[in-house]
Amino acid sequence: MSAIPAEAITAESKADTVGQYDDLVNAGYEHGFVTEIESDTLPPGLDEGVVRAISARKGEPEWMTEWRLAAYRKWLEMPTPTWAAVHYPPIDYQAISYFSAPKKKEGPKSLDEVDPILLETYQKLGIPIEEQKALAGIAVDAVFDSVSVATTFREKLHEAGVIFCSISEAVQDYPELVQKYLGTVVPPTDNFYTGLNSAVFTDGTFVYVPKNTRCPMELSTYFRINTPNTGQFERTLIVADEGSYVSYLEGCTAPQRDENQLHAAVVELIALDDAEIKYSTVQNWYPGDENGKGGIYNFVTKRGDCRGHRSKISWTQVETGSAITWKYPSCILRGDDSVGEFYSVAVTKGRQQADTGTKMIHLGKNTSSTIVSKGISAQHGQQAYRGLVRIAARAEGARNHTQCDSLLIGDKSSAHTFPYIEVKNSSAKMEHEATTSKISDDQLFYCRARGLSEEDAVSMIVNGFCKEVFNELPMEFAVEAQKLLSISLEGAVG
Amino acid sequence: MLSVKGLKANVGDKEILRGLDLEVAPGEVHAIMGPNGSGKSTFAHVLSGREGYEVTAGSAMLDGTDLFELDPEERARLGLFLAFQYPVELPGVNNMYFLKAALNAIRKSRGEDEFDAVSFMRLMKEKLKVLHLDDSLLKRPVNFGFSGGEKKRNEIFQMAMLEPKLAILDETDSGLDIDALRIVADGVNALRSPERSMIVVTHYQRLLDYIEPDYVHVLAKGQIIRSGGKELALELEEKGYGWIVDGEAA
Numbered sequence: 001m002s003a004i005p006a007e008a009i010t011a012e013s014k015a016d017t018v019g020q021y022d023d024l025v026n027a028g029y030e031h032g033f034v035t036e037i038e039s040d041t042l043p044p045g046l047d048e049g050v051v052r053a054i055s056a057r058k059g060e061p062e063w064m065t066e067w068r069l070a071a072y073r074k075w076l077e078m079p080t081p082t083w084a085a086v087h088y089p090p091i092d093y094q095a096i097s098y099f100s101a102p103k104k105k106e107g108p109k110s111l112d113e114v115d116p117i118l119l120e121t122y123q124k125l126g127i128p129i130e131e132q133k134a135l136a137g138i139a140v141d142a143v144f145d146s147v148s149v150a151t152t153f154r155e156k157l158h159e160a161g162v163i164f165c166s167i168s169e170a171v172q173d174y175p176e177l178v179q180k181y182l183g184t185v186v187p188p189t190d191n192f193y194t195g196l197n198s199a200v201f202t203d204g205t206f207v208y209v210p211k212n213t214r215c216p217m218e219l220s221t222y223f224r225i226n227t228p229n230t231g232q233f234e235r236t237l238i239v240a241d242e243g244s245y246v247s248y249l250e251g252c253t254a255p256q257r258d259e260n261q262l263h264a265a266v267v268e269l270i271a272l273d274d275a276e277i278k279y280s281t282v283q284n285w286y287p288g289d290e291n292g293k294g295g296i297y298n299f300v301t302k303r304g305d306c307r308g309h310r311s312k313i314s315w316t317q318v319e320t321g322s323a324i325t326w327k328y329p330s331c332i333l334r335g336d337d338s339v340g341e342f343y344s345v346a347v348t349k350g351r352q353q354a355d356t357g358t359k360m361i362h363l364g365k366n367t368s369s370t371i372v373s374k375g376i377s378a379q380h381g382q383q384a385y386r387g388l389v390r391i392a393a394r395a396e397g398a399r400n401h402t403q404c405d406s407l408l409i410g411d412k413s414s415a416h417t418f419p420y421i422e423v424k425n426s427s428a429k430m431e432h433e434a435t436t437s438k439i440s441d442d443q444l445f446y447c448r449a450r451g452l453s454e455e456d457a458v459s460m461i462v463n464g465f466c467k468e469v470f471n472e473l474p475m476e477f478a479v480e481a482q483k484l485l486s487i488s489l490e491g492a493v494g
Numbered sequence: 495m496l497s498v499k500g501l502k503a504n505v506g507d508k509e510i511l512r513g514l515d516l517e518v519a520p521g522e523v524h525a526i527m528g529p530n531g532s533g534k535s536t537f538a539h540v541l542s543g544r545e546g547y548e549v550t551a552g553s554a555m556l557d558g559t560d561l562f563e564l565d566p567e568e569r570a571r572l573g574l575f576l577a578f579q580y581p582v583e584l585p586g587v588n589n590m591y592f593l594k595a596a597l598n599a600i601r602k603s604r605g606e607d608e609f610d611a612v613s614f615m616r617l618m619k620e621k622l623k624v625l626h627l628d629d630s631l632l633k634r635p636v637n638f639g640f641s642g643g644e645k646k647r648n649e650i651f652q653m654a655m656l657e658p659k660l661a662i663l664d665e666t667d668s669g670l671d672i673d674a675l676r677i678v679a680d681g682v683n684a685l686r687s688p689e690r691s692m693i694v695v696t697h698y699q700r701l702l703d704y705i706e707p708d709y710v711h712v713l714a715k716g717q718i719i720r721s722g723g724k725e726l727a728l729e730l731e732e733k734g735y736g737w738i739v740d741g742e743a744a
Binding site: 440448451452454468 | 545584
C-alpha cells in the first residue's frame, strides 16, 4: 500500500473512523509487507481515532476502550510538568507514532550490522551470543534456548497458580482482575504522562499471585512470554493477594536497542494483607551521544499500594541509562503496620540528567519506611534527589529513615537534594541524613599504590558507595549491576 | 635494588628535596630519621608516585627501572610498596575483595595466573599465621572505622600479601601505643628476607628498638647529612637532631 492519506491522521473520533484505522493497521498483513514499516505502523499523531484504533487493533473489550478514551480526554486538559530539575526541548506529541506492531520491526539481520560499541558492552557483560542477538533486535531462530526455558518456567508458575502474562493477554483472559485493579494505584489523571500512557499503552506485564502463595521463582521481564516489544508506553500491574510473596525483576543490564525517544511507563503494585512485593529495576537505555543527542527520555510513574495490613513493598533501582530520567517509585502505606522501602543507585554522566527519588505516604498506624538513595554524577551529569515523606494525621506511630548520599566525580557534575517532609502526627519518628562527597585524590592514590589502575580504583570506590543498595538486589542481578556500573563509569574520570 | 641519585623535588614553588642520594641493596633495612619538615614523607611519596610533587633533578632506579617514568600502579606492580602514615578509608569496599583485586592486578601485570577465591584464601590464612593476626579486619571495609593500630596492622598485612621487593614504611609508628607498635614491628620483622629491602621512615628512635636497621640516615633540609649504623639512632635519641643539623648548616 502507499503512503497514508493525510485526512486519516486528523480524522474525527467517530465510530466509523475506527474501521478506517483498522484497515490501515491491518493492511500490511494482507499485502505481505511489501512496505513493511509504513503499513504496520500508525501514522504519527494522536486523537480519539488513534486511541480507538490501538484498542481495536488489540481486540480489546468495550470497557477498556472507554477507559482509554476517558484518560485521553483528561490528558488533553493536563499541563506538562515543569517542576523537575531537568531541561529538554518541548516534545511534539503529534509527531509520535503511537502504534507499531512489534514483529515487523526492521532490525539488523546479523550481529555484523549492530553497532560495535554495543557489542563490546555485551561482551564485557558476558552475555551469550544468542542473547546478544535478541537484545540487538535480531530475529532469533526458534531453536533458541530460551524457548524451552520459557516453557518450563510457565509450567512451574501454572502449578503454583501464579498468573504471569502480558497485560494484553490479561485484558482478554482475566478481565475481572484487570478491571478491579487497573488504575487504582496510579489513576490516569495522576499526571501528564500517566494520562498519556493510560490512553495509548501498547503492552506490558500482568502478575497475580494468589493467596498464601510464595511465587516459586524471581519473575523477570527477560523471560516474559509473548511480549517481544512492549514499546514506549509500557503498563505493568502486579497484584499480590493476602499472604503472598513475589519478587519481580525489570530490565536488563545490557543496553537495549530502541528507536523510541519518549518512554512513559506506568507501574502499579498492590499488596494485600501480609503480602510482600519486591520490585527491582536495572535501567540502561541509550543515554545519547556525548552532546546529549538522541538519548531516551524516561518519564515513568511507579507506585505501590500497601493496601493490606502488615504488607510490604520494596523498590530497588539501578539507573544508569537514558538521557533524562524522571522517576519516583513510591509507596502508599495504607494498611496498618505496612512497610515501604526504596533503594536507589542513579548514575549520570556525559550530558545525562536525572530527577529521581520517592514518595512515602504514611496513612496506616505503625507504618514504617526506609529510603536509601545513592547518586553518582560524573562529567556534565546532573542529578537531583527529590523525596517526599508524608505522615497523615491518623498515621499513629509512623517511622521513616532517609539517607541520601551523592558522589561527585570531576568538577563539572552536580547533585541536588530536595527532601520534602510533611508530618501531621506528633508521634512520628523521622530521620534524615544527607551527604555529598567526592572521590578523593587520597583514595585514588591509595588504591593505585596497591597496584590498581585508576579506572579499577574508581569503580571499586563507587561500588563501595553503592553497597547498601546492591545488597538489596537479587544475587545475580547485583553482580551484573556492579559490572554495569564499572562499564558506565569507564572514561568518566580525568 | 634501589639507587637514588641527586634527587631534587618541589611542592609548589618550594624545594623540599635538595639532592638526595641513597643506595639500598637487597635484604637491607634502612632507617631514615630526621626532624619535622626535613622531607622524610616527601621522599616516601615521591618514590611511590603521589601527585603534587615535582621532581626537578636526579633519578630513582628500582632494579634498573626508572621509577619516575612510571605511574603509581606501575611502580606497585614492579614491587614497590608504601605503608601509609595515614591509611585511607574506603567505605563499602570489602578489605579482602580489595586485597584480592590488588594482588591479581599485580600478578596479571607480571604474566602470572590470577588467584581464584580458594588459592587466595589459602594464601591469606598463611600470611595471617606468620603475622599472628586474626581475620577480624578482613571482613570490614578497608580501614573504615579502624582504630589507629588496626589501620597500621592492616598496612602490614597488605605488605605481607603483596610481597614487595622494596617496602617503604612512612612513619608507621606515629600514633601507636607501645603494644600496637610491638605488633606492627613483629610483623615487619617476620617479613624481612634476603630478597626484600625496607626503608623505615621515622621521627623517633623507639621504633628502631623493635625493627633493627642495617643503616641509619639522617635527613635534614632535603639531604642526607649523615649515615651510620644502628648506633647512630641511639646517639640521636640522646642528643636530638640539633647537633648534626646545625653542625652541617654552619
